[in-house]
Amino acid sequence: MTTTTKFTAKVFSVILASGLLAQLAPMAEAASWKRSNDTQVSTKGSWKKTTDVTTTDTSTTDTSTTGASTTDSSTATDTSTTTTVADTSSSTTTTEEQTVAVDINITFQPMSQYVPVNNLTTLNVAATGSGTLAYQWRKDGVAIPDAVKSYYDISAATMDDQGTYDVIVSNSTGSVVSNSAQVTVFVDRTANMFWQPPTTREDGSALALEDISGYRIYVTNDAGSLEATYDVPAGQYYHYFDNLETGTHYFTITAIDTSGMESDFSDLMSKTIF
Structure with missing residues (x-):
């Protein structure tokens, strides 16, 4: 047997x-951001300051008097002629436009993401500039409370987290708004x-x-x-x-x-x- x-x-x-592992792998690789000197995306902003400069030209009025004498055998007449030359004064306003550069460069922009329900996702931004940089993340144009770092975590995504996100980066020279990133939440x-x-x-x-x-x-x-x-x-x-x-x-x-x-x-x- x-x-x-x-x-x-x-x-x-x-x-x-x-x-979705295979489908999302390329996205995950793209979202794993590194700042490279060879591949930087630079966004530069500027603001304009307008100064009014007023120049006034004032001219004077000249009055001259000339006398002419004519002798006649019977009558002598002395005639005075007054000539007035008027120069109308004018005021000219000239506007000078000065451009002051905002010293902020965004070197890594937030990226759009697809997030399964109840999963974690993070939006990132990287920027350089003078002084201390401040951040304010927004969703659909509205500031998100306490979202003031160079990254924003969505810890357990729900359908309410879907929307368009961006971040305002600012310092003493002004502010720059990042590109928008779309967050799509779905049931996996x-x-x-x-x-x-x-x-x-x-x-x-x-x-x-x-x-x-x-x-x-x-x-x-x-x-x-x-x-x-x-x-x-x-x-x-x-x-x-x-x-x-x-x-x-x-x-x-x-x-x-x-x-x-x-x-x-x-x-x-x-x-x-x-």
Whole structure:
């Protein structure tokens, strides 16, 4: 009589991660900001000061009198002629415009983000300038109380946190407003499951990969009822779940060998959909 040795107790190194891991990785890399001398985004602001300079030209009125004498045999007449030359005085106002630069450069702008409900996200800004820099974060144009640092944390995102964010950076020379960043909050109804294949049987003997025909994933709910099973082919060490309902879901996996024998369950993993 031939007996077949069972698999090792369970599939190991099982990881349950957000199903958006692959999609969001490029965003996460972009959001991991570093200030580089080679790649800086510079935003420079300025304000204008207007000075009125008034120049007044005043001229005088000249009056001259000339006399002319005419002699006649019968009558002598002395006629005086008065000539008045008028120069109207004028007042001219000249406006000089002076530009005073605001000494603030924003070297890293806030970035738009997609945030799952109940997750943490952080908005960042980096700036240089003279003196002490002050910060005021705004949401939809309204100042956020106590948001006065170079970063702003949303600790447990809700739908109310969706909106457009920016930050005012100021010092003694003036202020500059950063670019806007859009924060989108969503319900993440996905999960990704990763695992490593078993390498030994229950008695410690080696198990070759070609002896594994596939894997079976079991999903249960809060009440312990089985929601679904998923068969995964050998050589694949991940599975993607989507459209998960609100509540807590539990995941476990087994390995199946070429003779149809199934291993014990792996450690139980869970994910809660809010």
